[in-house]
Amino acid sequence: MDLQLSVDRSSPVPLYFQLSQQLEAAIEHGDLAPGSLLGNEIELAGRLGLSRPTVRQAIQALVDKGLLVRRRGIGTQVVHSQVRRPLELSSLYDDLEAAGQQPATRVLRLETQEAGAEAAAALGIAEGTEVRVVERLRLTHGEPIAYLRNHLPPDVLKAEADELERTGLYRLMRGAGITLHSARQSVGARAATAAEAELLDERRGAPLLTMQRTTFDDTGRVVEFGSHLYRASRYAFDFQLLVRS
Amino acid sequence: MDLQLSVDRSSPVPLYFQLSQQLEAAIEHGDLAPGSLLGNEIELAGRLGLSRPTVRQAIQALVDKGLLVRRRGIGTQVVHSQVRRPLELSSLYDDLEAAGQQPATRVLRLETQEAGAEAAAALGIAEGTEVRVVERLRLTHGEPIAYLRNHLPPDVLKAEADELERTGLYRLMRGAGITLHSARQSVGARAATAAEAELLDERRGAPLLTMQRTTFDDTGRVVEFGSHLYRASRYAFDFQLLVRS
DNA sequence: GAGTGGTCTAGACCACAAA
DNA sequence: TTGTGGTCTAGACCACTCA
Numbered sequence: 001m002d003l004q005l006s007v008d009r010s011s012p013v014p015l016y017f018q019l020s021q022q023l024e025a026a027i028e029h030g031d032l033a034p035g036s037l038l039g040n041e042i043e044l045a046g047r048l049g050l051s052r053p054t055v056r057q058a059i060q061a062l063v064d065k066g067l068l069v070r071r072r073g074i075g076t077q078v079v080h081s082q083v084r085r086p087l088e089l090s091s092l093y094d095d096l097e098a099a100g101q102q103p104a105t106r107v108l109r110l111e112t113q114e115a116g117a118e119a120a121a122a123l124g125i126a127e128g129t130e131v132r133v134v135e136r137l138r139l140t141h142g143e144p145i146a147y148l149r150n151h152l153p154p155d156v157l158k159a160e161a162d163e164l165e166r167t168g169l170y171r172l173m174r175g176a177g178i179t180l181h182s183a184r185q186s187v188g189a190r191a192a193t194a195a196e197a198e199l200l201d202e203r204r205g206a207p208l209l210t211m212q213r214t215t216f217d218d219t220g221r222v223v224e225f226g227s228h229l230y231r232a233s234r235y236a237f238d239f240q241l242l243v244r245s
Numbered sequence: 246m247d248l249q250l251s252v253d254r255s256s257p258v259p260l261y262f263q264l265s266q267q268l269e270a271a272i273e274h275g276d277l278a279p280g281s282l283l284g285n286e287i288e289l290a291g292r293l294g295l296s297r298p299t300v301r302q303a304i305q306a307l308v309d310k311g312l313l314v315r316r317r318g319i320g321t322q323v324v325h326s327q328v329r330r331p332l333e334l335s336s337l338y339d340d341l342e343a344a345g346q347q348p349a350t351r352v353l354r355l356e357t358q359e360a361g362a363e364a365a366a367a368l369g370i371a372e373g374t375e376v377r378v379v380e381r382l383r384l385t386h387g388e389p390i391a392y393l394r395n396h397l398p399p400d401v402l403k404a405e406a407d408e409l410e411r412t413g414l415y416r417l418m419r420g421a422g423i424t425l426h427s428a429r430q431s432v433g434a435r436a437a438t439a440a441e442a443e444l445l446d447e448r449r450g451a452p453l454l455t456m457q458r459t460t461f462d463d464t465g466r467v468v469e470f471g472s473h474l475y476r477a478s479r480y481a482f483d484f485q486l487l488v489r490s
Numbered sequence: 491g492a493g494t495g496g497t498c499t500a501g502a503c504c505a506c507a508a509a
Numbered sequence: 510t511t512g513t514g515g516t517c518t519a520g521a522c523c524a525c526t527c528a
Contacts, residue, residue, distance in 0.1 A: 014497060014498090015497080034465065040512075040514080041513085050498085051498060051499045051500065051501090052500085052501090053498070053499075054498060057498095064309075070514060072505065072506045072514045073505080073506045073512075074506090074507065075513060075514080079465030182311060183486050184485050185482075185485070187432050187482045188454065188477055188480070189434035189452040189453065189481075205450065207434040207435050207436050207452035207453070209433065209434045218314055219324060219325050220311070232452070233435075235433070236431050236432060236433030237431065237433070239430055239432075239486060240427055240428065241427060241428050241430060259515080259516060260517075285495080286494085286495070287494090295517085296519065296520090297520090299516080299517060299518080301495090302517095315494090316526080317495045317524065317526070318494050318527070319493095319494065319495080319526065321494090
């Protein structure tokens with residue numbers, strides 16, 4: 001188990017990050033087998049010509065990602081199991097695109113209006129403040145899969161309908177320089193009303209997945225509130241939860 | 246904004262952790278207002294008689310929790326917004342108990358059997374290996390709310406039916422010394438079959454939330470695989486997703 | 491230019507696990 | 510007893526932001 005590890009001190013990429021990425025690649029690629037020991041930090045530091053804190057920072061990043069486990073008196077081990085590929089705060093558009101589903105979007109409504117009580121509370125703004133409201137129908141292979149309604153602060157979303165039809169909301173927000181941080185979601189289910197059934201090409205009473213989501217950027221500001229309906233026959237949420245230490 | 250901060254060097258609690266907890270409490274309690282600057286690290290270190298790396302470690306912990314934001318050239322700020330109590334990898338039992346719902350459990354089945362293909366794949370073990378199978382009905386106020394079926398490695402769960410009726414699975418696992426780390430979940434919905442409807446006191450065709458969950462401990466081992474049904478009329482999942490950096 | 495966080499070093503001592 | 514990770518120090522230089 002003599003890994004090829006090296007750092008480039010002339011690179012602008014932080015040393016700990018270079019090491020962290022190399023270790024992650026090695027784990028991903030199977031060069032570091034699950035359960036195998038990484039070798040102690042001091043020896044590793046010496047081998048790479050780094051200080052121990054720098055090596056620790058690299059290792060810690062992978063521990064946080066759940067790829068490594070550290071045990072006092074034992075050593076650092078690659079985690080067992082086939083876990084991996086952390087699930088991100090997902091965009092339905094990106095999810096579908098990644099699955100080769102060729103997503104399409106039809107913008108049903110795009111306007112600025114004064115926030116009602118519910119939207120104001122969700123966005124953490126005063127009632128009557130202007131908000132942007134977007135209603136979209138998401139389709140794959142020409143069939144509807146979800147009905148999406150979002151409320152956003154006006155400065156977050158300046159996109160026009162044609163842009164919203166070409167890509168997802170999260171990608172537009174990221175492109176506008178917003179750094180997403182986290183989202184609080186509530187997922188439930190209920191039977192489709194007649195209107196919903198028609199919109200989604202389901203029968204009345206068909207089970208629908210409901211999702212309400214409030215998204216925060218890295219300063220803690222609410223950047224989006226969404227209330228969505230998915231055809232349960234064609235979609236399920238996949239996500240990963242971490243235990244807080 | 247002169248916070249009361251101090252550390253006890255005779256305590257076994259790490260210094261960075263003491264500081265981190267005090268800062269978190271101050272934010273929680275409102276002594277540190279959202280958006281306010283924390284003051285620079287070096288000054289803070291000097292004031293507390295700590296080194297800068299130690300102070301940084303304390304701050305970093307809160308940045309990871311999403312309570313603080315650091316900006317180069319600016320400073321460290323308390324996040325805006327009604328920061329969220331982070332949602333944990335949840336136990337239905339604990340959720341209900343916390344909501345004052347007085348959960349009850351009826352164990353329908355508890356036995357050891359050879360793993361079928363699906364359970365073996367989910368648990369990452371060989372087909373035919375012994376697994377513990379638990380089927381439970383969860384009720385609140387005497388009414389059914391969920392039907393829970395779990396598969397577990399035999400060494401993870403040694404509890405008897407009466408213990409399972411008194412508390413939740415996660416609490417039993419924690420009590421057995423297992424450190425839970427993360428869970429991969431898939432949430433969907435479908436219409437109830439006749440048998441499911443009877444079990445859950447719903448009508449046939451009523452919308453049910455479905456959840457499949459694979460739970461990992463801190464070594465990456467699969468410690469539980471669950472396949473659950475919830476009455477959509479009485480339950481929804483709340484959770485928080487973080488963006489991976 | 492002044493002030494901030496980001497990175498890095500070269501040590502130190504301690505707590506815990508295993509042989 | 511030995512080896513591991515956990516914590517901590519007292520500096521250093523750099524990159525970025527803002528006035």
